[in-house]
Amino acid sequence: MEFDWSEGxxxxxxxxxxxxxxxxxxxxxxxxxxxxxxxxxxxFSRAFCAKLAQRGWLTQNWPAAYxxxxxxxxxxxxxxxxMWRVGEPRGSQYMNVNWIxxxxxxxxTEEQKALHLPRISAxxxxxxxxxxxxxxxxxxxxxRTAAVREGDDYVVNGSKIWxxxxxxxxxxxxxxxxxxxxxxxxxxxxxxxPMNAPGISVREVPAVIGERYFHELFFDEARIPAGCxxxxxxxxxxxxxxxxxxxxxxxxxxxxAALTLDxxxxxxxxxxxxxxxxxxxxxxxxxxxxxxxxxxxxxxxDLRAKGSEPTPDTNLARVAGTxxxxxxxxxxxxxxxxESLAYGHFGESYWRLAMPAGVAVGTTxxxxxxxxSRWLGLPRE
Amino acid sequence: MDYAWSDxxxxxxxxxxxLCERYAGASRAIALDAKGEWDVSLDAxxxxxxxxxIALGGDTGSLxxxxxxxxxxxxxxxxxxxxxxxxAPRLTGRALPGPVALVSLAHPGPVRFGxxxxxxxxxxxxxxRLVSLVPGDTTPVRSNFMLPVGRIAVHGGSGxxxxxGSGDALRRWWRVALAAELVGTMQAALDVTVAYVKGRRQFxxxxxxxxxxxxxxxxxxxxIEGARWLTLEAAAKEAPEEAAATxxxxxxxxxxxxxxETHQMxxxxxxxxxxxxxxxxxxxxxxxxxxxxxxxxxxxxxxxRWNAPSRV
Numbered sequence: 001m002e003f004d005w006s007e008g009x010x011x012x013x014x015x016x017x018x019x020x021x022x023x024x025x026x027x028x029x030x031x032x033x034x035x036x037x038x039x040x041x042x043x044f045s046r047a048f049c050a051k052l053a054q055r056g057w058l059t060q061n062w063p064a065a066y067x068x069x070x071x072x073x074x075x076x077x078x079x080x081x082x083m084w085r086v087g088e089p090r091g092s093q094y095m096n097v098n099w100i101x102x103x104x105x106x107x108x109t110e111e112q113k114a115l116h117l118p119r120i121s122a123x124x125x126x127x128x129x130x131x132x133x134x135x136x137x138x139x140x141x142x143x144r145t146a147a148v149r150e151g152d153d154y155v156v157n158g159s160k161i162w163x164x165x166x167x168x169x170x171x172x173x174x175x176x177x178x179x180x181x182x183x184x185x186x187x188x189x190x191x192x193x194p195m196n197a198p199g200i201s202v203r204e205v206p207a208v209i210g211e212r213y214f215h216e217l218f219f220d221e222a223r224i225p226a227g228c229x230x231x232x233x234x235x236x237x238x239x240x241x242x243x244x245x246x247x248x249x250x251x252x253x254x255x256x257a258a259l260t261l262d263x264x265x266x267x268x269x270x271x272x273x274x275x276x277x278x279x280x281x282x283x284x285x286x287x288x289x290x291x292x293x294x295x296x297x298x299x300x301x302d303l304r305a306k307g308s309e310p311t312p313d314t315n316l317a318r319v320a321g322t323x324x325x326x327x328x329x330x331x332x333x334x335x336x337x338x339e340s341l342a343y344g345h346f347g348e349s350y351w352r353l354a355m356p357a358g359v360a361v362g363t364t365x366x367x368x369x370x371x372x373s374r375w376l377g378l379p380r381e
Numbered sequence: 382m383d384y385a386w387s388d389x390x391x392x393x394x395x396x397x398x399x400l401c402e403r404y405a406g407a408s409r410a411i412a413l414d415a416k417g418e419w420d421v422s423l424d425a426x427x428x429x430x431x432x433x434x435i436a437l438g439g440d441t442g443s444l445x446x447x448x449x450x451x452x453x454x455x456x457x458x459x460x461x462x463x464x465x466x467x468x469a470p471r472l473t474g475r476a477l478p479g480p481v482a483l484v485s486l487a488h489p490g491p492v493r494f495g496x497x498x499x500x501x502x503x504x505x506x507x508x509x510r511l512v513s514l515v516p517g518d519t520t521p522v523r524s525n526f527m528l529p530v531g532r533i534a535v536h537g538g539s540g541x542x543x544x545x546g547s548g549d550a551l552r553r554w555w556r557v558a559l560a561a562e563l564v565g566t567m568q569a570a571l572d573v574t575v576a577y578v579k580g581r582r583q584f585x586x587x588x589x590x591x592x593x594x595x596x597x598x599x600x601x602x603x604x605i606e607g608a609r610w611l612t613l614e615a616a617a618k619e620a621p622e623e624a625a626a627t628x629x630x631x632x633x634x635x636x637x638x639x640x641x642e643t644h645q646m647x648x649x650x651x652x653x654x655x656x657x658x659x660x661x662x663x664x665x666x667x668x669x670x671x672x673x674x675x676x677x678x679x680x681x682x683x684x685x686r687w688n689a690p691s692r693v
Contacts, residue, residue: 284679292607372595
């Protein structure tokens, strides 16, 4: 057991912070106020990720055979922490490097690898993911968007919802059902769908959590070339499970929460509230939640570094990450009182972007279900 | 970074488990409680096996001492494991004659093992004091919290000072030790409750199959695991003030949560002396009150991390 970072890791973190200090513009807080799906942040991410790529950091987690740096999961966790901490300047591209690229490496054809991996590594391509449907949310395997093979194409009909990062997305990591008679996990297929394919249309679903956060994707006789299929037809659930296993810890929510909490303590001091024992206790409780989020995530990274199969530790980390976001964002509004009513105010921005933590990428309830069955061994019925 | 137990650490825990198999366990704790005794045999066995000085070993230290403390608590050992295995060695550089009681002059009242402690480590504010006790110094207090309890007659001038700044050191190590004991005790309370809900059938099914219970138990796991890793990290880093307070605050807060949930789910059975839960749950209450409880630990986080002014 060892709780200290290696010297190399510490050095990397310092270099990364210096890089961020130099690369984030003075108006970054304003630019990122609308959230990572906004047009402003999408545009910024292209230039930013290209610079990360030049430093060899964008795909440092990838194997050297694919131009990556063979970085350890710990080293990559530092990158994720530092990025999330400042509001994820990679925008949606964290998905590309964390799981879309690695899944293409595992299941892709040579053509798919040659098409997608260099562009992801260069940091100039945006992806979105088409998973949820109006009738398939937490119960994702009930998805119904249909893809029927016709000649060299799949003809896709149906719709996806809650899709983020659609601004400027060139590709969608799309889950479809290729066998209409199939049930549940069987008969699902992954398509690496070009967003400019005829028959795909997009509607923004306006939401209080951020500009261009949610979209609905409509597929109306959309023709997706069969060459876009990732992995065997009907075996898509295995592909997506592999993809999501890469995304085990997900967003390093505690990293931004920790930074925000320190700022909130500073604001409390300026406002003459830091001597109030009630405020102290709330700050202390939020700090506990942040630290629990960090340590339970580190436990998952350690398992990953040791090549372990995914375990329910992931679900613990995700629940803890949400609890820390909630604890800090509650305070973010309270410390500033009615100042928080102003859109884009420090407390409001944090609180708004933290709001979906318990829903995004698997709800808290699904994570608790998995802890109950896989950690505690509680019976289903 | 490495979040797994080394082979040596696993071997230590297996050895402690084996000792506890003989000298601890809930039924033994119940028997000792009925007689108002502490576990002299477990104390002797731990010493004989070298665990009394595990914090001071060449290859072992505070982290291993915290692991053993947690393990003894999980096994319902009736002795002040944290005070003896972690706090005393860290403060004085040696194992002290047990039972060792921890006393805070700022938080007066009966203390664990204060009925018969032979040594007291006293938080006198700026400094800690080491006091050798004689029988007249301790007064047993009848208590329902499944641990021997008593009052110890000490004051700011009792015994010898452990030097300037030793008061802080005592509080830091006390918090880590307390957190380790809370984690072990919470784990045991959860374990017996999970076993209960798997076996208890109502409405034709195990009550542990109801989602209304499953989610709450899963949240207990998150809280306990969080406290566990905070404690291990704080111990490994030699009890920095903020980390120690964070571990203690998380553990003390989780303890009451786990108490409420485990008792709710075990129903009337959980309140009886015929089910093991009470050994752990009642101890959780005693532990979570120590050193000012979660409120004090939380304020200690604020003062340590953000230099928040403390009320005098």
